[in-house]
Amino acid sequence: MRQNDMNSLWCLIEDNYNVRNNRKYEGMFAQGNGYVSTRGVFEEGASDNSKDEEYMNKAGFVTVQGAKETKFKCGTYVPGITGNHPHLNEEIINLPWFLEFKVWFDNECLDMEKCSIDDYKRWLDFRDGTLNREFTWNTLSGAQVKMEYRRFLDRNIKNLSSQEINIKIVKGSGEVYIEAGIDGNVKTNGYNHFRDLKCLNIENRYIGLEVVTDNQNKICEASYIKCDKGFEWNIEKRENHILYTSRKAVEEGNKFVIRKYTAITTDRDLEVGNVSPLDRALNVIYKVEKESAENIYERHAKIWEERWEDSDILIEGDDKSQLAVRFSIYHLIRSCIEDDPRVAICAKGYAGEGYYGRYFWDTEIYMLPFYIYTNPKAARNLIKFRYNTLEGAKENAKRYGYKGARYPWESSIKGDEECPLWQFADNEVHITADIIFALWHYYSATNDYEFMVNYGVEMMVESSRYWVTRVDKNKNGGYDLLGVMGPDEYTPFTKNSAYTNRMVKFNLNKTVEFINVLSAMDRKNFNKIRNKLNLIDEELELFREISSKLTIPYNKERKLVLQSEDFESFADIDLDEIWTDRNRYFVQFISQDKMYRSKCIKQADVLALMMLFPQEFTNEEIKNAYEYYEPITTHDSSLSPATHATIAAWLGKEDEAVRFFNKAANVDLSLETDGAAEGIHIANSGGLWQLIVHGFAGVKSSVLEDTLKVQPKLPKHWDKLQFSITWKSKRYKITINKDRSYSIEEKLN
Ligand code: BGC
Secondary structure (H helix, E strand, C coil): CCCCCCCCCCEEEECCCCHHHHHHHHHHCCEECCCCEECCCCCCCCCCCCCCCCCCCCCCCHHHCCCCCCCCCCCEECCCCEEEECCCEEEECCCCECCCCEEEECCEECCCCCCEEEEEEEEEECCCCEEEEEEEEECCCCCEEEEEEEEEECCCCCCEEEEEEEEEEEECCEEEEEEEEEECCCCECCECCEEEEEEEEECCCEEEEEEEECCCCEEEEEEEEEECCCCCCEEEEECCEEEEEEEEEECCCCEEEEEEEEEEEECCCCCCCCCCHHHHHHHHHHHHHCCCHHHHHHHHHHHHHHHHHHHCEEEECCHHHHHHHHHHHHHHHHHCCCCCCCCCCCCCCCCCCHHHHCECCHHHHHHHHHHHHHCHHHHHHHHHHHHHCHHHHHHHHHHCCCCCCCCCCCECCCCCECCCCHHHHHHCCHHHHHHHHHHHHHHHHHCCHHHHHHHHHHHHHHHHHHHHHHCEECCCCCEECCCECCCCCCCCCECCCHHHHHHHHHHHHHHHHHHHHHHHHCHHHHHHHHHHHCCCHHHHHHHHHHHHHECCCEECCCCEECCCCCHHHCECCCHHHHCCCCCCCHHHHCCHHHHHCECCECCCCHHHHHHHCHHHCCHHHHHHHHHHHHHHECCCCCCHHHHHHHHHHHCCCHHHHHHHHHHHHCCCCCCCCCCCCCCCCHHHHHHHHHHHHHHHCCCCCCCCCCCCCCCCCCCCCCCEEEEEEEECCEEEEEEEECCCCEEEEEECC
């Protein structure tokens, strides 16, 4: 049954329209179905704002890459459909705008900013991914029109979008005019990726738009509109724009339900076969034309229900946190393409054009745990993406003069380096080891041996080969990793970054460990792999040696893990003096040159290491690290607060944990900052999930523990916490009570 209750624990509600916040809500209200994502844009857009403006966008320093400030920004993204931007390299393409539905009453154009609007409400229902809007329009001609909108991207028929618009004439009479179409006048970051565009009037009944992109992908969008009584539809072609139009005299008491269905297809779709995108789109439309709207909705909603069954987190006693956590989980579910290993999840969760649709370590270290423990099939797919891009990683290593595979910092869909700024591309090498950590994380939680044998081991060996050529031998017979940027992007050239070195050791160790298991227990596969990869014993010996000789910089007197061997040599600066407005990024107050040689940290670095390997440090060491690094950490990256909250929770610093929890919860929900304007900070969404599960519930990851264990550190004001975990193919429900008593029950079904 359709959800009608606008439940405040399940719905993000906007009840006051303010143009200043529009783009932020567009990001927050993004919808997606595991195939396509769209921003939560008004169907009518804004009458004085073009979506087609051409402008120059150049790469800036990551944190402050300036996006064009527009009133609204339509966005339709099919992961994998990318093009080449002249300055930014490969980027995801914003596809033609298919949700368009414009209304005029007695020649007055409906515009949220300019018209007289009462009782405005817009809400995204996380339970079924439906975006709803309602308001009353007091027209200039004296009529009152109640408008209701509802739309969703179908989780069952993944190429389908359903829109329902209800128009009720509450008072007066007049003439309604509607334009509802597909508009190809759309740019991505100010750039036009469409090379060929055709508007189609199909049998005077359906409309379609075919596009060929600069990468030669073929895209089709086809719509069908229906209204059981009343409106007669004409089809009109304009420049790059095809639309239905209709004009009708209306009277008080008239009610109309209009439905617009759109099919979106591309030549990259998995099920493409020999059928063209246009024929596939039309097949979808022909099918739904005969179906009842209720049936279509029910099948869609059932899939959302199943996802929530496996991934919901229930928090009792703190409604605000409850909503924020469900908001994050909603976006994690929405942005994941569960069955296509040719793509992963981009850093803005396909809710905007920030970071250009590229893949970072965000996926492996911040988002992946959510999928590993709630939807292992989706997690497998994400790791498989890195296997599928191994050739790109090998090319990347070669380009830098190394052996093996070096994963790019900002990956394209093929695994090429797309980062336009050299210091990140060259130095932020931890990404390669992060991917192997994630692979092992997945393996340890699922026991998916088949995946390891067929794909994982190759990734491990090739990445290890890269590290062998990337380290330098020092005069003491040990090895150093020089010229490295760890997770903290404000110290670009360091010697032996603690985080990076530990991850590299893990990479090398686990490679040796897995090969040893194969050699001892599975000779057939061992021989196969040895032959395929030309693996020799001396190589394994070298992996072992480097792993044992790479050091984690440590100050014995202070019992302090050093971020890097040279961290203490950087200049001390007074953050308070420089950073006069903490609502803005620190980086906006300091030159890059000064920042790069000073002790100021962008995001969790040593603490990120401790989050992954807590058992390797004493409580005192974790506390020392927290107390030393946190005051000089700017949290300019949204990846930072959730990690700090987790460590604070472990240390029993409850107030700090709650403070950082709130910071993480507000990254996208805040209206004070840019929030979700350029997309969802989806790594933070994953971080928030980890903070609750690993931090407040104290579940140890499967990399650390063989059995599922809980060590609650619930904030005092929470009455109950409940969630599900999939662990080694079994599903469990974990309940933690206010007094920190808990139960772990196996879920049977
Ligand atoms: C962070 C990186 C992150 C990237 C994408 C940057 O601001 O410093 O750690 O991978 O954003 O989210």
